[in-house]
Amino acid sequence: MRLFNLNEALRRSDRGVGMQYQGARRIQIRSIPDRPNELAYHEDRGDGTPLCGQPNKDWEGRPMHYAQVEAGDVTCERCAQILTEVRRAKVDTEAERERKAGEDAARAERVRKIRESGARLALPELDSSLKRGRDSRA
Numbered sequence: 014m015r016l017f018n019l020n021e022a023l024r025r026s027d028r029g030v031g032m033q034y035q036g037a038r039r040i041q042i043r044s045i046p047d048r049p050n051e052l053a054y055h056e057d058r059g060d061g062t063p064l065c066g067q068p069n070k071d072w073e074g075r076p077m078h079y080a081q082v083e084a085g086d087v088t089c090e091r092c093a094q095i096l097t098e099v100r101r102a103k104v105d106t107e108a109e110r111e112r113k114a115g116e117d118a119a120r121a122e123r124v125r126k127i128r129e130s131g132a133r134l135a136l137p138e139l140d141s142s143l144k145r146g147r148d149s150r151a
């Protein structure tokens with residue numbers, strides 16, 4: 014349930030805020046490094062290149078540069094998409110870990126209750142293994 018809700022929330026936020034988000038480190042491909050232009054702002058991968066791998070080609074005959082700029086809106090849809098995928102994968106991994114921990118706890122709780130009560134086990138395979146144990150003791 015938790016897993017589904019988190020993914021649903023992520024999908025909803027994707028639609029809600031569009032593809033723009035705040036980036037701490039951004040890159041814009043510019044012909045003059047300190048002159049902003051109309052091109053997309055990319056997320057800095059961490060090495061001064063865009064997260065999406067947008068190539069830095071000459072544009073209309075002018076050499077272009079990766080200009081590292083201050084925090085602000087990242088407008089590149091591919092960068093946003095990649096970051097969303099990374100975040101979603103992280104959320105899924107955490108949700109899965111929680112789910113497994115929850116299952117383990119639930120299983121341990123069932124076993125504990127059964128041991129306490131001495132009643133029949135809820136799990137058939139454990140039930141039969143316990144029976145075998147009792148039979149061999151008898």
Ligand SMILES: [Zn+2]
Nearest residue numbers: 055065089092
């Ligand atoms: Zn990008």
